[in-house]
Amino acid sequence: MRALHIITGLGVGGAEQQLRLLIRHLPVDCDVVTLTNPGPVADGLIADGVRVTHLGMSGNRDLGALPRLVKHIRDGGYDLVHTHLYRACVYGRIAARLAGVKAIVATEHSLGDSQMEGRGLSRGVRALYLASERLGRSTVAVSPTVADRLRRWGVPGPRIEVVPNGIDLARFRFDPVARHRTRRRLGLPEDAYVIGGIGRLSAGKRFDVVIEALAQLPDDHWLLLVGGGPEESVLRRTAHDAGVADRVLFTGERPYVPDGGPGPDLPSLTSAMDVLASPSPEEAFGLAVVEALASGLPVRYASCPAVEDLPSQAPDARQVPCSAEAFAKSLVRPPTCGPRTPPEAARHYDIARSAARLMDVYTTTLSVPSPQKATAT
Numbered sequence: 001m002r003a004l005h006i007i008t009g010l011g012v013g014g015a016e017q018q019l020r021l022l023i024r025h026l027p028v029d030c031d032v033v034t035l036t037n038p039g040p041v042a043d044g045l046i047a048d049g050v051r052v053t054h055l056g057m058s059g060n061r062d063l064g065a066l067p068r069l070v071k072h073i074r075d076g077g078y079d080l081v082h083t084h085l086y087r088a089c090v091y092g093r094i095a096a097r098l099a100g101v102k103a104i105v106a107t108e109h110s111l112g113d114s115q116m117e118g119r120g121l122s123r124g125v126r127a128l129y130l131a132s133e134r135l136g137r138s139t140v141a142v143s144p145t146v147a148d149r150l151r152r153w154g155v156p157g158p159r160i161e162v163v164p165n166g167i168d169l170a171r172f173r174f175d176p177v178a179r180h181r182t183r184r185r186l187g188l189p190e191d192a193y194v195i196g197g198i199g200r201l202s203a204g205k206r207f208d209v210v211i212e213a214l215a216q217l218p219d220d221h222w223l224l225l226v227g228g229g230p231e232e233s234v235l236r237r238t239a240h241d242a243g244v245a246d247r248v249l250f251t252g253e254r255p256y257v258p259d260g261g262p263g264p265d266l267p268s269l270t271s272a273m274d275v276l277a278s279p280s281p282e283e284a285f286g287l288a289v290v291e292a293l294a295s296g297l298p299v300r301y302a303s304c305p306a307v308e309d310l311p312s313q314a315p316d317a318r319q320v321p322c323s324a325e326a327f328a329k330s331l332v333r334p335p336t337c338g339p340r341t342p343p344e345a346a347r348h349y350d351i352a353r354s355a356a357r358l359m360d361v362y363t364t365t366l367s368v369p370s371p372q373k374a375t376a377t
Contacts, residue, residue, distance in 0.1 A: 009036045
């Protein structure tokens with residue numbers, strides 16, 4: 001089977017890194033097209049031996065990108081096209097149909113109750129999404145919560161498949177050597193109790209709540225923010241105004257999968273933490289929380305479908321209202337810290353399991369006859 005994945009961009013982000021990890025575990029010959037921004041994840045995919053093509057799309061209304069994408073799909077002779085993120089789903093599904101590929105799968109990574117990838121859920125956004133969705137055969141939701149949102153939006157239930165995001169459990173296993181090395185490299189005091197935050201530094205992630213919570217905690221509490229984004233300067237100013245700038249560390253974007261870049265990778269940074277705080281009030285999945293659970297970290301979160309949809313409990317994952325006061329109370333250093341053992345529930349999100357479920361979707365999608373063949377029989 002030859003499959004083409006089409007994604008809006010390949011900067012460091014949850015959907016982008018999830019795509020790279022999935023391709024590593026899919027028994028399929030995969031190529032990737034990025035409409036824009038061939039960033040660090042593109043470099044990682046190329047290092048993995050995946051062919052990555054940058055379409056050079058200049059914006060949402062760059063209609064000239066459509067014929068280029070159609071030609072690329074035709075020339076590649078793909079059996080299946082899989083799209084990721086809003087713009088790629090709209091353009092990719094249209095291009096695949098024009099190129100004659102009817103086995104089209106789309107993954108919905110980011111649908112919230114009020115926004116998708118930072119854009120408001122206007123009537124226009126919804127209408128365009130639903131019009132292009134009908135051109136595909138399956139829409140994959142990364143959680144049952146997202147599946148429910150898709151149904152409420154108007155996507156027919158039989159077209160929706162749930163394939164949760166997955167992680168490499170072994171890579172996130174707690175490593176005491178990496179913990180010591182990473183904390184020393186970051187300049188953390190030996191007795192520091194490190195609160196972690198992982199994700200894009202955007203307004204919707206509400207990391208300002210954790211910074212303000214830190215100001216209510218003792219001086220041995222530190223905050224380690226892992227990620228990059230447009231709000232970094234705002235968050236630095238928030239930390240300064242709250243009087244905790246000397247206890248907040250910003251690492252910038254860090255890779256999920258090893259890519260040879262300088263500095264500690266994400267699993268090493270989770271080993272360096274003592275607790276994870278996820279104050280985002282609206283999530284489609286909550287990948288950072290799952291990564292933290294796999295590292296044996298206690299987690300305090302405002303919204304996390306990945307935990308809420310688990311068939312069994314994660315004992316030290318606790319929901320907290322999205323306020324500085326509530327997070328401050330929940331993040332106080334405990335008298336003793338337990339062993340760093342991941343809960344059994346974390347195994348639910350093993351990447352091998354997610355890849356196997358996605359292969360089932362591919363097989364089913366390819367087996368559906370085209371409308372012309374169905375009529376002929």
